Amino acid sequence: MKYKRYSLALIIAVAALILSDGKLFASDTDARIIAAAEQSYVFKTYLKNDNIIVTAKNGAVTLTGSVVDESNKMLAKETVASLPGVTSVDNQLTLRGGLSASNSDTWLMARVKSTLLFHRNVDGMATNVSVENGIVTLRGEANSTAQKDLTTEYARDVDGVKGINNEMTLKNTVITPEKQAQDGKKIGESTLGQKLDGMNEAIDDASTSALVKTTLLLHRSTSALNTTVDTEDGVVTLGGKTGNAAEKDLTGKLVSDVYGVKRVVNNMVAATDGKTAP
Incomplete structure (x- = not known):
């Protein structure tokens, strides 16, 4: 009988330890998510003048505060959604000065x-x-x-x-x-474009993915496409379907000119190819 009580106590102790470790692990992951968001290139440059509060619980992220426009709201969500460990994003950001009517x-x-x-x-x-x-x-x-x-x-x-x-x-x-x-440029190298503040620092993959996704949504030619974006060390891999080869090529060209993109691997499948997208 005493042995059974000891066994039961041991089981309860182990279960409590497992639950405790799980909470500690979740808490640690959430802290890393929040830190990664706040230290991301996008948050420190494009969103630096916005008031964004990031909270996380078991990988579920909530964004509160205010941003200057709808594009920044979209960009904040896409940046956080691209971070490791994030399971969902509840975007409660509001627009400073109120919501502007679409197409105004x-x-x-x-x-x-x-x-x-x-x-x-x-x-x-x-x-x-x-x-x-x-x-x-x-x-x-x-x-x-x-x-x-x-x-x-x-x-x-x-x-x-x-x-x-x-x-x-x-x-x-x-x-x-x-x-x-x-200026440290090779002869004939493009000098187009003015760098944003902080552009000399490395752009993290989450920020690159967010910039790419938001760019594709803003462009009329690509806004309706269901394009998947994955970034690793600045190399962006595109997936999904396009209506034709011209759409696929245009998507690749637009993405290649986004800040943070070092190279584009375009795995999108055009309907005219007769293939099935992965």
Whole structure:
């Protein structure tokens, strides 16, 4: 009888220890998730002026606070969702100043600005964007005609844009081989784009995935595609289906120009290929 009592006590003690260890493990994982989110490149650059509170319980993350626009709300969610250990994201972020109606000029201006900021071969920081009745006007300086034209194409492809008026001027500068060498660039290497604050630091994979996913949602050409995104050491692997080979190629090109992307592995399957997407 005494032996049975001892056995029962031992079982209870072991069970309590297992439960305790489980809670400690979950608590430790949650702490890592919160720290990773707050230290992510996206949170420290694009979202640094927003008021975002991250909480986690057993891998389920809740975002509260306020952000400046819908694009930042989307970006915060995608960043956290891409972190290891996250099982779900409850995005309760609100918009500062209230919600702008879809397709309103204010709403559209925020989407165009975000799109330009996510791409490295245009100068989103130096491009002024204004919108009136769906017509986007771009002002500022471009490094080249190619950069000016690319800015037009990116802005035109934002869902809701009815037309583009590009009044950007070209910078009156000549970049010599000596100047490129001083800047640490190889001769002929692209000098397009202005780096965001903190751009010199490494971009974590969760931030890269979030930037890619949000970029694809903002572009009209790719917003309807169900694209999967996986990033490892800056190499982005795309999966899912596209309507045709042109859509697949365009998706790959847009992604290759997103900050943090070192290389793109495009495993998307076009319907015209006659294959089945994994």
